[in-house]
Amino acid sequence: MTDIELTKNDLIIRMQGIDKILAIKDQVQVPLKHIMGVWEGIDEETQAEFKHSIRLPGMYMPGIVIVGTFVVRGKKMFWDVHHDKSKVITIKVSDDEYIKLVLQVEDPAATVAAIQQAFQASPV
Numbered sequence: 001m002t003d004i005e006l007t008k009n010d011l012i013i014r015m016q017g018i019d020k021i022l023a024i025k026d027q028v029q030v031p032l033k034h035i036m037g038v039w040e041g042i043d044e045e046t047q048a049e050f051k052h053s054i055r056l057p058g059m060y061m062p063g064i065v066i067v068g069t070f071v072v073r074g075k076k077m078f079w080d081v082h083h084d085k086s087k088v089i090t091i092k093v094s095d096d097e098y099i100k101l102v103l104q105v106e107d108p109a110a111t112v113a114a115i116q117q118a119f120q121a122s123p124v
């Protein structure tokens with residue numbers, strides 16, 4: 001699971017517990033101006049990208065946990081998802097280290113709304 005912090009200019013994702021070790025990082029920070037979209041769940045395109053990705057570094061145990069960096073066609077995605085995919089959001093990013101962030105959060109609807117509101121309010 002992750003904690004999300006929104007500042008005036010950035011989205012900060014903090015990994016919790018063992019996920020820090022599995023992901024080999026404790027946070028990911030993305031400027032709000034780099035966010036292209038955010039939605040609840042995992043769309044078919046993102047699932048297909050994951051299917052063809054290489055773990056670098058991270059942990060993948062089907063049905064249990066997907067945590068870390070995954071590379072597909074030279075582009076990086078960051079995942080932090082445990083067994084409950086009903087609490088997952090996807091964030092599409094441009095001009096940054098990652099092209100997508102797939103995260104399990106406590107309240108997906110509220111998190112998506114907060115990110116959208118912060119993105120719209122952020123200075124360009």
